[in-house]
Amino acid sequence: MTSSGYYHILPVARIVDFGAYLTGDGDEILLPKRYMPAGIQEGDEIKVFVYHDNEGRLIATTDKPVATVGEIAMMEVADVTAQGAFLKWGIMKDVFIPIALQDRRMRPGEKRLVRLFTDERTGRVTATEKIDKYLSNYDLSVKENEEVDITVFQLTDIGYKVIVNNRHIGVIHYNEVFRDMEPGEKLRGFIKTIRPGNKLDVSPGTRGYARVQNEEERILEMLRNNSGYLPFNDKSDPDEIYSRFGISKRSFKVALGALYKKRLIAFTQTGIQLTDEQES
DSSP, X not given: OOOTTEXXXXXXXXXETTEEEEEETTEEEEEEGGGOOTTOOTTOEEEEEEEEXXXXXXXXXXXXOSOOTTXXXXXXXXXXXXXXXXXXXXXXXXXXXXXXXXXXXXXXXXXEEEEEEEOTTTOOEEEESOOGGGOOOSSOOOOTTOEXXXXXXXXXXXXXXXXXXXXXXXXXXGGGOXXXXXXXXXXXXXXXXXXXXXXXXXXXXXXXXXHHHHHHHHHXXXXXXXXXXXXXXXXXXXXXXXXXXXSOHHHHHHHHXXXXXXXXXXXXXXXXXXXXXXXX
Protein backbone atom coordinates (compact mmCIF):
# COMPACT_ATOMS: atom_id res chain seq x y z
CA MET A 1 0.00 0.00 0.00
CA THR A 2 1.28 3.46 -0.94
CA SER A 3 0.81 5.13 2.42
CA SER A 4 1.11 8.80 3.22
CA GLY A 5 4.08 9.80 5.34
CA TYR A 6 6.53 7.21 4.02
CA TYR A 7 9.18 6.79 1.35
CA HIS A 8 8.27 4.58 -1.61
CA ILE A 9 10.02 3.39 -4.76
CA LEU A 10 7.49 3.86 -7.56
CA PRO A 11 7.54 3.42 -11.34
CA VAL A 12 6.86 6.30 -13.71
CA ALA A 13 3.57 5.61 -15.49
CA ARG A 14 3.52 8.66 -17.75
CA ILE A 15 5.09 12.09 -18.13
CA VAL A 16 3.03 15.25 -18.66
CA ASP A 17 3.83 18.94 -19.02
CA PHE A 18 3.50 19.61 -15.28
CA GLY A 19 5.24 16.52 -13.92
CA ALA A 20 5.17 12.75 -13.87
CA TYR A 21 2.49 10.35 -12.72
CA LEU A 22 3.80 7.47 -10.62
CA THR A 23 1.95 4.21 -10.12
CA GLY A 24 1.15 3.27 -6.54
CA ASP A 25 -1.23 0.36 -5.85
CA GLY A 26 -3.25 1.11 -8.95
CA ASP A 27 -3.49 4.83 -8.28
CA GLU A 28 -1.54 7.52 -10.06
CA ILE A 29 0.42 9.86 -7.80
CA LEU A 30 1.70 13.15 -9.19
CA LEU A 31 5.37 14.06 -8.90
CA PRO A 32 5.40 17.80 -9.75
CA LYS A 33 7.82 18.86 -12.46
CA ARG A 34 10.06 20.78 -10.04
CA TYR A 35 10.98 17.50 -8.32
CA MET A 36 11.61 15.43 -11.46
CA PRO A 37 15.23 14.24 -11.85
CA ALA A 38 16.83 15.15 -15.15
CA GLY A 39 16.42 12.51 -17.85
CA ILE A 40 13.69 10.53 -16.07
CA GLN A 41 11.60 8.41 -18.46
CA GLU A 42 8.47 6.31 -18.42
CA GLY A 43 9.15 2.95 -16.80
CA ASP A 44 11.93 4.28 -14.56
CA GLU A 45 11.63 3.74 -10.82
CA ILE A 46 12.20 6.60 -8.41
CA LYS A 47 12.38 6.94 -4.63
CA VAL A 48 9.91 9.55 -3.41
CA PHE A 49 8.22 10.69 -0.24
CA VAL A 50 4.42 10.52 -0.44
CA TYR A 51 2.00 12.76 1.47
CA HIS A 52 -1.49 14.26 1.22
CA ASP A 53 -1.80 17.73 -0.29
CA ASN A 54 -4.28 20.30 1.05
CA GLU A 55 -7.08 18.75 -1.02
CA GLY A 56 -6.48 15.27 0.35
CA ARG A 57 -4.76 13.88 -2.77
CA LEU A 58 -1.61 11.80 -2.57
CA ILE A 59 1.38 13.65 -4.00
CA ALA A 60 5.08 12.78 -4.29
CA THR A 61 8.25 14.76 -3.71
CA THR A 62 11.97 14.13 -3.82
CA ASP A 63 12.48 16.64 -1.01
CA LYS A 64 13.49 15.10 2.31
CA PRO A 65 11.05 15.60 5.22
CA VAL A 66 12.20 16.18 8.79
CA ALA A 67 10.63 12.87 9.80
CA THR A 68 8.46 10.06 8.48
CA VAL A 69 5.54 8.31 10.20
CA GLY A 70 6.74 6.53 13.33
CA GLU A 71 9.81 8.72 13.73
CA ILE A 72 10.52 11.19 16.54
CA ALA A 73 12.11 14.51 15.68
CA MET A 74 12.51 18.11 16.74
CA MET A 75 10.24 20.26 14.56
CA GLU A 76 9.78 24.02 14.35
CA VAL A 77 6.37 25.61 14.86
CA ALA A 78 5.34 27.42 11.68
CA ASP A 79 1.91 28.72 12.70
CA VAL A 80 -0.66 28.49 15.48
CA THR A 81 -4.46 28.31 15.20
CA ALA A 82 -7.34 27.95 17.65
CA GLN A 83 -7.38 24.20 16.95
CA GLY A 84 -3.67 23.50 17.16
CA ALA A 85 -0.40 24.30 15.41
CA PHE A 86 1.43 23.58 12.17
CA LEU A 87 5.00 22.27 12.22
CA LYS A 88 7.56 22.69 9.46
CA TRP A 89 7.98 19.33 7.77
CA GLY A 90 10.82 20.22 5.40
CA ILE A 91 8.55 19.85 2.36
CA MET A 92 5.83 22.00 0.78
CA LYS A 93 3.29 20.93 3.42
CA ASP A 94 3.32 21.43 7.20
CA VAL A 95 2.20 18.86 9.79
CA PHE A 96 -0.75 19.59 12.06
CA ILE A 97 -0.66 18.95 15.82
CA PRO A 98 -3.97 19.37 17.71
CA ILE A 99 -4.01 21.24 21.01
CA ALA A 100 -4.99 18.01 22.80
CA LEU A 101 -1.72 16.41 21.70
CA GLN A 102 0.48 19.28 22.87
CA ASP A 103 2.20 19.26 26.27
CA ARG A 104 1.72 23.02 26.39
CA ARG A 105 0.48 25.61 23.92
CA MET A 106 2.92 26.15 21.10
CA ARG A 107 4.30 29.41 19.78
CA PRO A 108 5.63 30.20 16.29
CA GLY A 109 9.39 29.70 16.04
CA GLU A 110 9.58 27.21 18.91
CA LYS A 111 11.15 23.81 18.33
CA ARG A 112 9.37 20.87 19.93
CA LEU A 113 10.06 17.14 20.08
CA VAL A 114 7.18 15.24 18.47
CA ARG A 115 6.29 11.87 16.98
CA LEU A 116 4.49 11.51 13.66
CA PHE A 117 1.61 9.07 13.28
CA THR A 118 -1.29 8.41 10.92
CA ASP A 119 -4.62 9.64 12.24
CA GLU A 120 -7.03 6.70 11.93
CA ARG A 121 -10.04 8.95 11.35
CA THR A 122 -8.62 11.21 8.65
CA GLY A 123 -5.77 9.08 7.29
CA ARG A 124 -3.51 12.12 7.49
CA VAL A 125 -0.09 12.42 9.06
CA THR A 126 -0.38 14.13 12.44
CA ALA A 127 2.08 15.03 15.20
CA THR A 128 1.94 14.47 18.94
CA GLU A 129 4.03 15.40 21.96
CA LYS A 130 2.54 12.46 23.87
CA ILE A 131 5.53 10.33 22.97
CA ASP A 132 5.69 8.06 26.02
CA LYS A 133 2.65 6.02 24.94
CA TYR A 134 4.59 4.84 21.87
CA LEU A 135 7.68 3.75 23.83
CA SER A 136 8.04 0.45 25.63
CA ASN A 137 10.79 -1.81 26.90
CA TYR A 138 8.42 -4.69 27.58
CA ASP A 139 9.35 -6.54 24.38
CA LEU A 140 12.86 -5.45 23.41
CA SER A 141 13.93 -5.50 19.77
CA VAL A 142 17.60 -4.82 20.60
CA LYS A 143 20.42 -6.75 22.26
CA GLU A 144 23.67 -5.84 24.01
CA ASN A 145 26.40 -4.38 21.76
CA GLU A 146 23.88 -3.72 18.97
CA GLU A 147 24.31 -0.38 17.21
CA VAL A 148 21.20 1.80 17.39
CA ASP A 149 19.76 5.20 16.51
CA ILE A 150 19.43 7.53 19.49
CA THR A 151 17.29 10.62 20.06
CA VAL A 152 17.96 12.64 23.20
CA PHE A 153 14.68 12.93 25.13
CA GLN A 154 15.09 14.39 28.63
CA LEU A 155 17.69 15.34 31.22
CA THR A 156 17.56 13.24 34.43
CA ASP A 157 19.52 12.98 37.68
CA ILE A 158 21.69 10.15 36.38
CA GLY A 159 22.11 11.12 32.74
CA TYR A 160 20.22 11.64 29.52
CA LYS A 161 16.98 9.77 28.91
CA VAL A 162 17.10 8.74 25.26
CA ILE A 163 14.81 7.14 22.70
CA VAL A 164 16.28 4.05 21.06
CA ASN A 165 15.26 3.25 17.46
CA ASN A 166 12.06 5.27 17.98
CA ARG A 167 10.75 2.37 20.11
CA HIS A 168 12.49 2.02 23.47
CA ILE A 169 13.74 4.14 26.36
CA GLY A 170 17.36 4.08 27.49
CA VAL A 171 19.82 6.13 29.49
CA ILE A 172 23.19 7.59 28.56
CA HIS A 173 24.92 8.07 31.90
CA TYR A 174 26.86 11.26 32.51
CA ASN A 175 30.19 9.41 32.60
CA GLU A 176 29.58 8.34 28.98
CA VAL A 177 29.47 11.89 27.60
CA PHE A 178 31.62 14.95 28.11
CA ARG A 179 29.51 17.68 26.58
CA ASP A 180 26.00 19.02 26.93
CA MET A 181 23.35 17.31 24.84
CA GLU A 182 20.07 18.87 23.74
CA PRO A 183 16.59 17.27 23.48
CA GLY A 184 15.98 16.23 19.89
CA GLU A 185 19.66 15.65 19.14
CA LYS A 186 20.19 12.52 17.06
CA LEU A 187 23.25 10.29 17.11
CA ARG A 188 24.41 6.74 16.67
CA GLY A 189 25.32 4.57 19.62
CA PHE A 190 25.12 1.04 20.95
CA ILE A 191 23.42 -0.90 23.72
CA LYS A 192 26.03 -1.16 26.44
CA THR A 193 24.03 -3.13 29.01
CA ILE A 194 20.53 -4.54 29.42
CA ARG A 195 19.77 -4.46 33.14
CA PRO A 196 16.97 -6.24 35.04
CA GLY A 197 13.56 -4.98 33.99
CA ASN A 198 14.79 -4.46 30.41
CA LYS A 199 16.43 -1.17 31.37
CA LEU A 200 18.83 -0.05 28.65
CA ASP A 201 22.20 1.58 29.28
CA VAL A 202 23.29 3.22 26.06
CA SER A 203 26.67 4.55 24.97
CA PRO A 204 27.22 7.02 22.11
CA GLY A 205 29.57 6.25 19.25
CA THR A 206 30.85 2.95 17.97
CA ARG A 207 31.75 -0.01 20.15
CA GLY A 208 34.76 -2.15 20.94
CA TYR A 209 37.86 -2.27 18.78
CA ALA A 210 36.29 -0.21 15.98
CA ARG A 211 35.83 2.63 18.45
CA VAL A 212 39.48 2.50 19.52
CA GLN A 213 40.60 2.40 15.89
CA ASN A 214 38.61 5.53 15.06
CA GLU A 215 40.14 7.36 18.02
CA GLU A 216 43.65 6.24 17.07
CA GLU A 217 43.18 7.51 13.51
CA ARG A 218 41.85 10.84 14.75
CA ILE A 219 44.86 11.37 17.02
CA LEU A 220 47.31 10.43 14.26
CA GLU A 221 45.64 12.81 11.82
CA MET A 222 45.79 15.66 14.35
CA LEU A 223 49.48 14.95 14.96
CA ARG A 224 50.21 15.04 11.24
CA ASN A 225 48.39 18.37 10.96
CA ASN A 226 50.41 19.83 13.85
CA SER A 227 53.98 19.11 12.75
CA GLY A 228 53.95 15.73 14.50
CA TYR A 229 53.47 17.04 18.05
CA LEU A 230 50.58 17.71 20.43
CA PRO A 231 50.88 19.06 24.00
CA PHE A 232 48.67 16.30 25.45
CA ASN A 233 49.41 13.05 27.24
CA ASP A 234 47.81 10.64 29.71
CA LYS A 235 48.19 13.21 32.50
CA SER A 236 46.32 16.00 30.71
CA ASP A 237 43.12 17.51 32.11
CA PRO A 238 39.98 15.52 31.08
CA ASP A 239 38.08 18.65 30.02
CA GLU A 240 40.97 19.81 27.83
CA ILE A 241 41.18 16.36 26.25
CA TYR A 242 37.49 16.34 25.45
CA SER A 243 37.58 19.90 24.13
CA ARG A 244 40.40 19.04 21.70
CA PHE A 245 39.69 15.41 20.77
CA GLY A 246 35.98 14.94 21.57
CA ILE A 247 36.62 11.80 23.65
CA SER A 248 36.93 10.96 27.34
CA LYS A 249 40.29 10.80 29.10
CA ARG A 250 39.85 7.04 29.53
CA SER A 251 39.35 6.56 25.79
CA PHE A 252 42.25 8.90 25.09
CA LYS A 253 44.58 6.86 27.29
CA VAL A 254 43.50 3.59 25.65
CA ALA A 255 44.14 5.04 22.19
CA LEU A 256 47.55 6.40 23.21
CA GLY A 257 48.51 3.03 24.66
CA ALA A 258 47.56 1.29 21.41
CA LEU A 259 49.50 3.80 19.31
CA TYR A 260 52.54 3.49 21.58
CA LYS A 261 52.53 -0.30 21.35
CA LYS A 262 52.44 0.00 17.56
CA ARG A 263 55.44 2.38 17.81
CA LEU A 264 53.51 5.08 15.99
CA ILE A 265 53.94 7.70 18.74
CA ALA A 266 56.45 8.52 21.46
CA PHE A 267 55.87 10.27 24.78
CA THR A 268 57.73 13.43 25.72
CA GLN A 269 57.74 15.36 28.99
CA THR A 270 55.09 17.73 27.67
CA GLY A 271 53.08 15.73 25.16
CA ILE A 272 53.13 13.16 22.36
CA GLN A 273 54.89 13.12 19.02
CA LEU A 274 54.95 10.96 15.94
CA THR A 275 57.84 8.54 15.60
CA ASP A 276 60.45 9.26 12.93
CA GLU A 277 58.86 6.69 10.64
CA GLN A 278 55.47 8.40 10.88
CA GLU A 279 56.84 11.88 10.38
CA SER A 280 58.49 10.81 7.16
